[in-house]
Amino acid sequence: MSTRSPRSGPRVGLLLTGILLVCGACGGGGAPPDYTAEELEAAKARLRDHARLRTFETGKVFGDEWVARAPHDAELRGLYAYQLVGWGLSREVHEQADAILADDPDDPWGLYTKAYALLVEGEAKPAHEMALKAWEASPRPEFAFLYIQALRRDDFEAAREFLEALDEESRATPEVFRMKAELESQARYELQDPTWADSSRATWTEFGEMFPDHVLGYMRLANEAYNARRMDEWTPLMEAALDLAPGSMEVRRQHWRGLWMSELLPREERHPAVEASMGAFREASPETLRGLNGMASMYREMDDEESAAELEARVVERDPGSYHASMVYLAEMRGEDEKLYELREEHGEDSPEYRAQLAVVRDAVHDYLDRPLYGDTYKGGAYINLYSALKAMDPVPAEELAEAIRGMVEYERLNPHITYGDAPLAMIDHTPYALEAADLVREGVPIMLERVMESRDFYDTEGEFDQALRGALSGIYDVIGWAHFKAGRTEDGRHTIERALAIADRNRDARYHLGQVYEQLAAEREEEGDAEAVTEWLDQAEDSYIAGFGAGRGENPNETALEALYERRNGGREGIEEYLATLDERDRIRRRERILESRVEAAGTYEPFHLARLDGELVDSADLEGKIAVLHFWGTWCGPCVVEMPEYQKFDERYREDPEVRVVSISNDRTNDVIEEYLAKNNFDFTVLVDDDYVDRAGVNAWPTTWFVDPDGYVQFVKIGTALKLDEEFSWRVEAIREDTTSP
Known part of the structure; x- marks a missing residue:
């Protein structure tokens, strides 16, 4: 890989440009240009100025004029394309790349521009491969910048190695020096080391001192x-x-x-x-x-x-067909979907207001899809909105739902767990296309597994990652088995769902589906008059529902199915409460056992803090020494956090007067006003500390996250995500730490 100075090329490029312009003016190849070589170079310098100042609005207007005047100058087109990147115009960037490469398929500016078009579209791997070709052909700072920018999305360590391999002169250019700061900022997450934030801040400060006429240095530090x-x-x-x-x-x-x-x-x-x-x-x-x-x-x-x-x-x-007009259409559609969410929160899913808005969302999506859209980028999200609205209707419009799911498969790439998981299930349950749904799942298997593999770094242990992988595979088998069952292939369905549970026995959907299969087998034996077989299959159905019952209440289908099965077997609901009560206790015992088993194997201390309460009073983490501390990270922007806040309030009240326990929440909302308004609206009065970038220093990157700390300052339990029953389950952790502390 070449690491020559990027400054070895421009003088040659300038000389060649001058020669070509003179030849073009003197030869017989058409009308002479209406500009001088000096004017062309000045135009390129102005485009670089617009990039340096991030003035893409003016830069595009200026570039429009000059590309029309000098259409065969590859460098000019490449610099103009950067202005288009600032606008997010991937299609136009592709057009500039194609125009350059039509003149010379190996032109480095054409390769650079094509790489940028791919990167704007989110295609990091082909983008960095193309950018590397440009760099190897002509080691310019713009090409090195783009190569690192694209590569770091695909291979962070390789991007760092490339940067370190560059010579000193290359690293001192603003384009490459910027990437040093960007990689240091990314390192705090990739390497799980919050001190890299300080390194990045220092590098941006140095950037501003070295390049005071570059606006980006001020912007990054201002954002920090x-x-x-x-x-x-x-x-x-x-x-x-x-x-x-x-x-x-x-x-x-x-x-x-x-x-x-x-x-x-x-x-x-x-x-x-x-x-x-x-x-x-x-x-x-x-x-x-x-x-x-x-x-x-x-x-x-x-x-x-x-x-x-x-x-x-x-x-x-x-310009009704422009990128920005498409953004207007998108905002209109999303606005109706946001109203749906607000109505659900305010009135509930059974309210007439919410039901009416479902149709409004459906129509808004169709209106969006009928517009002269700039591209297909956001169609996947539109089809997800359409799918969600249709699935919530009563009755569900089967053919419309099937078409929405087909649209998701064609356009949606960001949420494979919905496209190839939830959506096929809905197609099975609400349309006559069960086997088509099974084919969709099979088609999506590589995509779903790839997404799981990409998330490997989010898991602290191999066991957690293995559990996630098993969960994905189990879900795939479950949906395919359920499709077979609904299509009338009962035995195929049974064996496939049983395989799903062999992979992950806590898959509650598979437990429910298998229970339904067993009930169907019982019905078939009943028609044959085999009473003993009927009892055996119903017993297996009951066992399957009970096993799935403890996987989570709320929307758990096993609970409803279990009640229906009880009524079927007992001729009514008499005694059902006592029956279910025993199951609740069994579930409670199982949950407590799992929670106590989740204690951190090698407990460590946490990053100390000095954080302000909403009233301005500072809280020092040193004040928590000698107490059992519960540190809960949340934000009003976090949907799962907000859902469990009533339970968190109860938990806080439980230990508020306990001298051995201190419960503290840390919110990273943007303003105190937002937090105070939320607390007042919900009559919450638990202690809130305001984040000052502590979450970055402490390595918290998921919400909600809760630490349970012993009196010596060691984190004994970590809970990421919501709890099934927060007050109860958080208390189990606190009391387990207390028991360890007081034990002789």
């Missing part, structure tokens, strides 16, 4: 300050960025959100301040679709729907 709520640092950094690039939408968006979301200004002054910044942006930048869309998006964040709609209407009117 904003996330840590250090607004005294944020303000001068943003002012420096705005002085450099008053017409940059990226800079302005960061400025607007800081003004609106932080406590820098009184609430009544925030909207006028954002609008004043918008006015300055309009003066500094030409009116573009990207700019209009960015301002509209900010207006929506400020709940100014009228202003947002006005700007979005202008986007659609100017």
